[in-house]
Amino acid sequence: MNRIKSKLQESKKLLSIYFTAGYPQIDDTVSIIEDLEKNGVDMIEIGLPFSDPLADGPTIQESSTKALKNGMTTEKLFQQLKDIRKTVKIPLIIMGYFNPMLQYGVEEFCKKCEEIGIDGLIIPDLPVDVYSEKYQAIFEKHKLINVFLITPQTSEERIGFIDSVSNGFIYMVSSASVTGATSGFGTETKDYFKRISKMNLKNPQIVGFGISDKQSFKEATEYSNGAIIGSAYIKHLTKNGVGKNSNFVKTIR
Amino acid sequence: MTYQADEKGYYGEFGGAYIPEMLYPNVEELRQQYIQIMQEESFQKEFKDLLKDYVGRPTPLYFASRLSEKYNTKIYLKREDLCHTGAHKINNTIGQILMAKRLGKNRVIAETGAGQHGVATATVCALMGIECIVYMGEIDIDRQAPNVARMKMLGATVIPAKSGSRTLKDATNEAIRDWINNPVDTHYIIGSVVGPHPYPDMVARFQSVISEEIKSQLLEKEGREAPDYVVACVGGGSNAAGIYYHYLDNPEVGIIAVEAAGKGVLTGESAATSALGKEGIIHGSKTLLMQSPDGQITEPYSISAGLDYPGIGPMHANLFRSGRAEFISITDADAMKAGQELAKLEGIIPAIETSHALAIFEDRKFKKDDIVVLNLSGRGDKDLSTYIEYFNL
Numbered sequence A: 001m002n003r004i005k006s007k008l009q010e011s012k013k014l015l016s017i018y019f020t021a022g023y024p025q026i027d028d029t030v031s032i033i034e035d036l037e038k039n040g041v042d043m044i045e046i047g048l049p050f051s052d053p054l055a056d057g058p059t060i061q062e063s064s065t066k067a068l069k070n071g072m073t074t075e076k077l078f079q080q081l082k083d084i085r086k087t088v089k090i091p092l093i094i095m096g097y098f099n100p101m102l103q104y105g106v107e108e109f110c111k112k113c114e115e116i117g118i119d120g121l122i123i124p125d126l127p128v129d130v131y132s133e134k135y136q137a138i139f140e141k142h143k144l145i146n147v148f149l150i151t152p153q154t155s156e157e158r159i160g161f162i163d164s165v166s167n168g169f170i171y172m173v174s175s176a177s178v179t180g181a182t183s184g185f186g187t188e189t190k191d192y193f194k195r196i197s198k199m200n201l202k203n204p205q206i207v208g209f210g211i212s213d214k215q216s217f218k219e220a221t222e223y224s225n226g227a228i229i230g231s232a233y234i235k236h237l238t239k240n241g242v243g244k245n246s247n248f249v250k251t252i253r
Numbered sequence B: 001m002t003y004q005a006d007e008k009g010y011y012g013e014f015g016g017a018y019i020p021e022m023l024y025p026n027v028e029e030l031r032q033q034y035i036q037i038m039q040e041e042s043f044q045k046e047f048k049d050l051l052k053d054y055v056g057r058p059t060p061l062y063f064a065s066r067l068s069e070k071y072n073t074k075i076y077l078k079r080e081d082l083c084h085t086g087a088h089k090i091n092n093t094i095g096q097i098l099m100a101k102r103l104g105k106n107r108v109i110a111e112t113g114a115g116q117h118g119v120a121t122a123t124v125c126a127l128m129g130i131e132c133i134v135y136m137g138e139i140d141i142d143r144q145a146p147n148v149a150r151m152k153m154l155g156a157t158v159i160p161a162k163s164g165s166r167t168l169k170d171a172t173n174e175a176i177r178d179w180i181n182n183p184v185d186t187h188y189i190i191g192s193v194v195g196p197h198p199y200p201d202m203v204a205r206f207q208s209v210i211s212e213e214i215k216s217q218l219l220e221k222e223g224r225e226a227p228d229y230v231v232a233c234v235g236g237g238s239n240a241a242g243i244y245y246h247y248l249d250n251p252e253v254g255i256i257a258v259e260a261a262g263k264g265v266l267t268g269e270s271a272a273t274s275a276l277g278k279e280g281i282i283h284g285s286k287t288l289l290m291q292s293p294d295g296q297i298t299e300p301y302s303i304s305a306g307l308d309y310p311g312i313g314p315m316h317a318n319l320f321r322s323g324r325a326e327f328i329s330i331t332d333a334d335a336m337k338a339g340q341e342l343a344k345l346e347g348i349i350p351a352i353e354t355s356h357a358l359a360i361f362e363d364r365k366f367k368k369d370d371i372v373v374l375n376l377s378g379r380g381d382k383d384l385s386t387y388i389e390y391f392n393l
């Protein structure tokens, strides 16, 4: 079974961490992944940096710019991850924008992911409509789970469509915003979490955007299966470098 | 076979809407309603009245006799430089502010390169009493200072884009991020025929007034509606879309698109997208764009802030790919020379963007009785400091 699916069956709230590949140093990728797993993180999103990350706030933008300056490329990332399955068991997802994948060749990209043992992709600017029409067959052939986003503004009808095309989990964006750590969720956001949870979707939901500490992790996972932390972890890396992950994970749960 | 957009916003293989889910409700609302709203009688009336009484349309179609004599052909200039605020950009912003009002939005955001679109947006927001925020690259803020002052005087807030190349591409990223953060009350007035569907088609429709007027003006002057050639500079391609629009599907009319070669197409400091670009996705649209082999978007260069964009609208990508249009790239130096020449021959100081289009006559020869209509997209007031520095005036 796909590692994402079996992980989702465990009866705990999943902690997923996003980091930008090539940041802070070009060769940190593997040690960050191994160390996060060692510290009990359940799932990792490896960010493939892009020059123009439209859906990201300043923290992830800056880490992407730095990663590209450090020389990160699609090919380089695949090389770094070549032997990752010899040491790492938890689900790995690549998160990136569509243009670099398009230039690599979508089929070729998916094939490489399968060879390495990547379990899924998150591509914010590949809309579900285009995916289901043009790319779903390729993803499925290479056993990749594609993860779609929903927001508080997504209509119920569209959530239904996204649920029908999804085959792993739904990425529930906590508020209408770009990525970036805020502190705590208001009642409006909690109502949204509740509303989605009541829809009894086929796919479980994992919450992302704006989760930075114990409190926000707890609130985000009250009605969902887990939460994704990105900007707050990048900030931790900027401040402390790699290897201090146990400190970070302890601040979350 | 048509060169217009299809229902899903594709021009051939280019176009579409490659947007994050956060933008979907806004873009979808617009997509479902734009044609219907534009066709409403009250919309048409308000749009036409404002173009006439506020913008000053129709703009003249001027026969440039001294320029024609020099290049031994018949050159007409479509005088968009005489529009209120000094460029064609306001045709689109008038249309979009009326759209924003009908969609019930009370906050407007825009990106700007040369500042012309920012000024045109700030102007219509002042006219309608709507809050206006303009994103502008830090570098462009420096080289287009008069337009920054204009926007402020018109009551707009100008926010510098400090990421990436700090020019038009990055200002557009920031505007899109703002829209993601403000999904309910805000309308994004894009300044060219770029971005996700329905923007390229909607902006082209608002700018199509340019070729609509040319048809009747040319009929009066030459006894025919269609010229032999239409010529325009292409940044994103809105003034070009406007002058091509009603001739796109008429094979008798030659289409010429002029891009900025910067310091030379192969110098690494250029914005000649058709020559240097590959198919990819920028700002929600599949089109031709300048990028690294790895798919990272390249930072373009042109002396002209309005042409300093690493992509072109999907309409133009299709015109290029299909061979329907002829693409020419013009260096900074040749553009500056052509701007100077128009000033001395015809008493018109053009925007540097437009100067690129004017520069084609040096090498691209036309027949003596060819009728060539060139879109004089803007006036040179905003560029005076660049002209002063360049020519030591």
Ligand SMILES: Cc1ncc(COP(=O)(O)O)c(C=O)c1O
Binding pocket: B087, B088, B113, B114, B115, B116, B117, B191, B192, B193, B233, B234, B235, B236, B237, B238, B239, B240, B305, B306, B307, B351, B353, B354, B377, B378, B379
């Ligand atoms: C006078 C003028 N012409 C042309 C352009 C380029 O834009 P587009 O290609 O959308 O017409 C600009 C952009 O700022 C401009 O100000």
